[in-house]
Amino acid sequence: MIRKPLLAACVAGLLALTAACSGGGGAGGEGDETALTYLVFETPSLTAKFWDDSIAAAQAEVPGAKINKIVAPSTDRDAYAKQLQQSGQFPDLLQSITPANFVGAGLLKPYDKTWIDANFLLPSANTLKGEVYIPPTNSQIVPQVYYNKELFTKAGITAPPKNWAEFLDACAKLKAAGTTPIELGGADPFAASMPLVGIISADILGKNRNWLQDRHADKVKFADADVVTAVRKYRTLVGNGYFDKGALGVKYADSITRFTGGKSAMYPMGSWFLGSVPRENADNFGSFPWPTDDGSVVVPFVGGGSMAISAKARDTALAEKFGQAWSLNPANLKALIETDGAFPMIKGKTLDDYGVTVTQVFEDSYAYVTEQNNKVNAIGWATNDDALPPGLNDAFYSSAQALFTSDDVAGELKKLDDAWKTATQ
Amino acid sequence: MSGPRRRRRGTPDRGLALLAALALGLYLVFLVLPLLLSLRSSFTNENPLRATNDFIGLRNYTEMAGDDQLRASLKVTLLLAFGVTVAANALGVGFAILLNRTSLSYRVMRTVAFLPQVLSGVIVGFVWQTILTQNGVLNTALMTVGILDEPYPWLGSPNAALLCIGVVVAWVLSGFTTVVYLAALQSIPLELHDMASLDGVRGSQRFRTVTWPMIAPGTTISVTISLITVLKLYDVIAVLTAGGPANSTQSTALYIVKLAFTSDRVGYASAVAMLLLALSALVALTVTGALRRREVSL
Known part of the structure; x- marks a missing residue:
């Protein structure tokens, strides 16, 4: 007599648990929200708090998007994205991946070019086969x-x-x-x-x-x-x-x-080291470009950026809106500039507009980005056609x-x- | 009366059949099916990031003949397999003889000896990384006592890095081999030792004539499992050196993962996995056969 109700309770519990799990990870989410998975990676500069704060800020601008963060086990997010793809769990949004690895399989959706042209200093910095899969929000020298x-x-x-x-x-x-x-x-x-x-x-x-x-x-x-x-x-x-x-x-x-x-x-x-320069004696550090035989300046340049969108995302339009909101959020750029040495590449904005406190070595390094010089795509780091x-x-x-x-x-x-x-x- | 009796006899049979079917089902789904899928993949140019994949016959297998990285990884794998197996078993026999007592302190020490086997390979890798890295515990200690003037690149020199991995894996496996040899030692009838004592056989001679032959079955198990474990070694290397420097510690298992998930060559990685499977089977069967013949001859 006791066994049957107990069994029924267990089955009911399991069903409830299954329903709860599928609800959390599925398309529905809470109310009218659409759940999107977002692959990020953590470094000493890009901490869990940075990602949580930046996601919350962008989510606030895109009602209806519920972001489920996935953290890559190492900084090699490309390898992890491939593993997720192999197991049928390719994320809806992927931070700072190399698009060339995924475009061939039709896994990525390009951003709207009009939006790219309107917002970035070098709209073609990340162009791959004529399309932009990662908004060129910032740049690096590597x-x-x-x-x-x-x-x-x-x-x-x-x-x-x-x-x-x-x-x-x-x-x-x-x-x-x-x-x-x-x-x-x-x-x-x-x-x-x-x-x-x-x-x-x-x-x-x-x-x-x-x-x-x-x-x-x-x-x-x-x-x-x-x-x-x-x-x-x-x-x-x-x-x-x-x-x-x-x-x-x-x-x-x-x-x-x-x-x-x-x-x-x-x-x-890479210029992300600028985020690790000790503030207390920052003036003790300087920078110069890797030297050439004749002394001419060559700047190995990388158009960095934010996230790529999966072509198979649950809601590609919503995913693109989230990517756009995250990419233009000044608070995100401020954190990236201060902690990751990112050089901002958003149109119409100067360093001062972000309210950042940067070191002299940062400003000296940034000058190589803003000056006219021989910029080349850094081998092994380019995310465009030179990847x-x-x-x-x-x-x-x-x-x-x-x-x-x-x-x-x-x-x-x-x-x-x-x-x-x-x-x- | 006969009906209910038949039912009573039949019930345990059905139960056993159900359990056997469950075990067989799990074996088929999680072992045989992936193996067959991998075998099929090894005849293709499968790339997860390509829209279509083609059947390419034996091309992956012929490519292996000219693959320098594969050759180097096989050399690393075999070197580690034989070196670590010998070291771990020697340690196991030694520890087992030392710990073959019944008091509480020895039981505690047995637990300590088995501890490395319980730890995950990833944790072991991280722990030893803090010991072996350039400014790690080992270099600091050796410099403090004046043995070294400057840090030694334990993980930065190809030969030293391979040796370090061998030491770490032998340490991990020594937990398992100790337990196996302890069980084997405890299965030796005390009468044999008593008779040997009466005959005046002591020390190394007793070990050679009584203990060593009697623990032969344990040796067969311990050596075979040690070999198989090292032949498929991945986790400790992935954490400790990631196969570096310059692929000098890259095992075949690590190479397979890199081929599949870094180079996107799942088809070729499957072919290499088939080779590793065949090699493991060949080594395991040869060694087991030889050790079993030895058991009979002793």
């Missing part, structure tokens, strides 16, 4: 070389190097003064690749800004003599002992604290780590060509 002024002075260096010869001279003086000249967080593949991104951007893309398009068209190769010559510069830096011998064991987060703690004098890194084929970034990072210990520059670059061929077959 990499810039940040330096410690005090350590430079101690080593007898009076001004930041303007060309490759001066750069080598500065490295030699710093080493002689007992300071590690260049910091490298080589345990994290993306961080290990920073000097290589700088060298290829300065020496190859600086001379031929269409080089990546030419590589896509098979007109040039990584194993070409000019690329090999350029990359040998990296081996020169390693061979001369300008990096810590154990740099491949240093995590990215540790590389920041080592550099800001004065254990090394220079740090080639590398899927999987190539990983091969590029791996080559950067391998070149730290191997002198076979031509062999490593040939491997990249082989990987390119496989990726585009």
Whole structure:
């Protein structure tokens, strides 16, 4: 007698639980709200609170949207988005992904071009095959070389190097003064690749800004003599002992604290590092572009931005409205500028309009964005037509780590060509 | 009277059949079906980010012959498998002999010895990362006592990183092997030891002539499971080195995941997974066969 009511209660409970679960994740949500999933990633700068606050602010402008946040387990949100896609859970909105990885499968919906043209300084910064999948709300320089002024002075260096010869001279003086000249967080593949991104951007893309398009068209190769010559510069830096011998064991987060703690004098890194410059002695840090042979300025530029929209989102129009609201929200941009070193790219607004407090090194770095100079798409970081084929970034990072210990520059670059061929077959 | 008796006999049979069907069903759904799907995928150029995928016959399998990364990952996997199996089993035998007592303190120590096996590979990876990283616990300790002048790149040098992974995985597996060898030691009849004592057989000679042959079945189980565990090793490496530096610690399992989710080559990743499956089966069968023959001969 007791069993049947108990069984009935259990079944009822299970049904109620199932209904509650499907209600939360399904299209209905509460009242007239439509639930949208939003893939984000957390870093020391982009914290859980930042995402929650930014979502709440954008939601307030888009009635009817209920955002369910999904946090990628690492900063590699592309890989996680692919895993979610494989398991039939591709998010409705995806923050800062590489659209080139997903557009081929028809997974992304482009933004309305009129809206893009009306709101952004460089509307075509993220253009991929004529469409914009990520609003170009901000930009980055990847990499810039940040330096410690005090350590430079101690080593007898009076001004930041303007060309490759001066750069080598500065490295030699710093080493002689007992300071590690260049910091490298080589345990994290993306961080290990920073000097290589700088060298290829300065020496190859600086001379031929269409080089990546030419590589896509098979007109040039990584194993070409000019690329090999350029990359040998990296081996020169390693061979001369300008990096810590154990740099491949240093995590990215540790590389920041080592550099800001004065254990090394220079740090080639993306401009998001500006968010980690210690406020208390920010004036001790400066920046300069990765040096070229002739001293000409080449700026490896990345049109960063906000979120992409899934073409299969539950309500693509609502998802686009949310993406637009998030992208133009001044509070979000303020947080990105202050914590992630983002350079704002919204039309009609100056830094002052965001009410931000930035360091001098931020303003000096930002000047390279606003000035007329030779801007090229940073290899491995571009999200437009110059993006590398899927999987190539990983091969590029791996080559950067391998070149730290191997002198076979031509062999490593040939491997990249082989990987390119496989990726585009 | 006969009717109800037949029903009583039939009820447990039906119950067992239901349980067997459930187990078989789960086995089919979660093991055989994915295996068959993976096998099918290995004959295609499946890419989750492409609209259509084609049947390409044996092309994925022929491509493997010229794949340097695969070759390197197999070398890493086999090196780890054999090195770790030997180390973990040697540790297991040693710990088991030391802990083969019945007092409370030994029971506590047995629990401590088994602890690494209970921890998730991800947690183990994070814990050892804090120990082995450039400014980690190990370098700090060695520099404090004056053994090192500057930090050693335990995870930043290809050979050292592979050695570190071997040590960590051997430590984890030693928990399991200790328990297996303890059970094997405790199954040895005390009379055998008494007789050996009467014959004046002691120390290493007793271990060689009595203990070692008697724990042979435990060795077969421990070695086989250790080998299989390391052949499919992913989690500890993913956290500790992510296969770096420069793929020098990339196991085949890690390579498969990278192929599928970074390079989007699910078809080729499936083919490599089939190779790893065949290799694991071959190694496991060969080693088990050899150890079973040894059990008989001892």
